[in-house]
Amino acid sequence: xxxxxxxxxxxxxxxxxxxxxxxxxxxxxxxxxxxxxxxxxxxxxxxxxxxxxxxxxxxxxxxxxxxxxxxxxxxxxxxxxxxxxxxxxxxxxxxxxxxxxxxxxxxxxxxxxxxxxxxxxxxxxxxxxxxxxxxxxxxxxxxxxxxxxxxxxxxxxxxxxxxxxxxxxxxxxxxxxxxxxxxxxxxxxxxxxxxxxxxxxxxxxxxxxxxxxxxxxxxxxxxxxxxxxxxxxxxxxxxxxxxxxxxxxxxxxxxxxxxxxxxxxxxxxxxxxxxxxxxxxxxxxxxxxxxxxxxxxxxxxxxxxxxxxxxxxxxxxxxxxxxxxxxxxxxxxxxxxxxxxxxxxxxxxxxxxxxxxxxxxxxxxxxxxxxxxxxxxxxxxxxxxxxxxxxxxxxxxxxxxxxxxxxxxxxxxxxxxxxxxxxxxxxxxxxxxxxxxxxxxxxxxxxxxxxxxxxxx
Numbered sequence: 001x002x003x004x005x006x007x008x009x010x011x012x013x014x015x016x017x018x019x020x021x022x023x024x025x026x027x028x029x030x031x032x033x034x035x036x037x038x039x040x041x042x043x044x045x046x047x048x049x050x051x052x053x054x055x056x057x058x059x060x061x062x063x064x065x066x067x068x069x070x071x072x073x074x075x076x077x078x079x080x081x082x083x084x085x086x087x088x089x090x091x092x093x094x095x096x097x098x099x100x101x102x103x104x105x106x107x108x109x110x111x112x113x114x115x116x117x118x119x120x121x122x123x124x125x126x127x128x129x130x131x132x133x134x135x136x137x138x139x140x141x142x143x144x145x146x147x148x149x150x151x152x153x154x155x156x157x158x159x160x161x162x163x164x165x166x167x168x169x170x171x172x173x174x175x176x177x178x179x180x181x182x183x184x185x186x187x188x189x190x191x192x193x194x195x196x197x198x199x200x201x202x203x204x205x206x207x208x209x210x211x212x213x214x215x216x217x218x219x220x221x222x223x224x225x226x227x228x229x230x231x232x233x234x235x236x237x238x239x240x241x242x243x244x245x246x247x248x249x250x251x252x253x254x255x256x257x258x259x260x261x262x263x264x265x266x267x268x269x270x271x272x273x274x275x276x277x278x279x280x281x282x283x284x285x286x287x288x289x290x291x292x293x294x295x296x297x298x299x300x301x302x303x304x305x306x307x308x309x310x311x312x313x314x315x316x317x318x319x320x321x322x323x324x325x326x327x328x329x330x331x332x333x334x335x336x337x338x339x340x341x342x343x344x345x346x347x348x349x350x351x352x353x354x355x356x357x358x359x360x361x362x363x364x365x366x367x368x369x370x371x372x373x374x375x376x377x378x379x380x381x382x383x384x385x386x387x388x389x390x391x392x393x394x395x396x397x398x399x400x401x402x403x404x405x406x407x408x409x410x411x412x413x414x415x416x417x418x419x420x421x422x423x424x425x426x427x428x429x430x431x432x433x434x435x436x437x438x439x440x441x442x443x444x445x446x447x448x449x450x451x452x453x454x455x456x457x
Contacts, residue, residue, distance in 0.1 A: 135312020
């Protein structure tokens, strides 16, 4: 039974880990088409992925803690149900604002799924197999990222962007069927009180931070960012004085946990916007169709999917921090090369840059996740999993926020047309330069971790 339980858990978690990145990478390819259908500018287009990321980031930690109290399986199942319903609603969205709202709901469901999926995996597999299954799970993420541009581009081109949401429905139903076969439940903090004050202040802090950053340079953005600092101070005070906090801030005394989390935040901040920028570049500047664009963008996640399982297994035998640091050092090379793209840039240069980026990211992600999850006690696996997800989501939100800010400063609130393609290119160059600098800084965060102990919790 123990073996079959592990197989069921691995299958359910892996399928769920495939779904959310598949959706994200598919939507990025479809954004220009959605923008034309709803007649919206580039800035509003970026809110279609941002709304999802914002909701997921806001609720990841609260649901991570709730899963420890009420049960990881229960939260995982409810999350898949919400994801299922919101996918159907997104496919039926009559306008841009309703689509953005349904994407918010989808983000909530996704938060419930990915904070529990990784925690359950880590719970049922022994430490000597943890890197292997995390590698498999990470590979599923990258396969989702790989199929997203290809399948999403083809669906958008031949059927329409709404079909992207519909293809996730049968997979979600399969996950729910698999979970119905599992009798076990995991609630290591059962009976403890749920920290509503901490949860509300945490979610409010992230909302003000991400929304404020995404609306720069508007004057209201500065008010929102100041508000986020004040709410963050309140959150820290609540958590340090609560015997059952939603987020145990004392985990950050753990050197490995802290710097691994920081490295993940920087990494995603510097890389997530790449596919969005290249989607615009390839479709607007190069004039390619969504399906051809998808075939080009698939280069990065395919390499990530190939490298991640190998890196995950290697992190069981070798220092995971060193492997993650190596991956982090490779990524800026690719980002720097993309700062020179123009109307005449050969497509093969884009392929090579994406391949290098994929190799670097694959080397970084699995070992870094293994370092985080292996640095905490079992009772903190839920919150550690939520931290992994939150760092990813905040980083992704910042990445899209950086693109949105640069678009607002350079391109303005106008539809992308041939007359302003030069401004789109200028925005792209600046964004890739910012990403390259960010990831270079991330190298130092990765190297700093190597001086700490690996299990301090």
